[in-house]
Amino acid sequence: MQAIIFLKTNEKNISSLVSDIKKIKNVEEIFILEENLIFVRGSFIDVEELSEFLKNLRSVKSIENTETKLVLKSFKKAP
Numbered sequence: 001m002q003a004i005i006f007l008k009t010n011e012k013n014i015s016s017l018v019s020d021i022k023k024i025k026n027v028e029e030i031f032i033l034e035e036n037l038i039f040v041r042g043s044f045i046d047v048e049e050l051s052e053f054l055k056n057l058r059s060v061k062s063i064e065n066t067e068t069k070l071v072l073k074s075f076k077k078a079p
Contacts, residue, residue: 002028002071003050007038011062014038020060026053 011017018030021040026049031039040057044050050068058066 001044001046001050002074003042003044004069004071005040005042005054005057006033006067006069007040007057007063008065009036009038009062010064011036017060017062021057024053024056024060 007021009017014032014035018032018038021027021030021038026042026044027040028043029041033039042050042053044053054066054068057063
């Protein structure tokens, strides 16, 4: 299962925050969308693993809010 998580932050040093997020298991991609908005994509075995991930993510200093969306289906561009 994949999930997309939007993070709201008050951190001025985004590079430091991204470095902390990258250390968390299951992170596949991180995108900085705005000064205080980050998009994280992760893959998980089950809901329990996703819940543990979110718990770890929310414990990172300066993350104010998270919003999680499950990916129902994804498509890849053919070569």
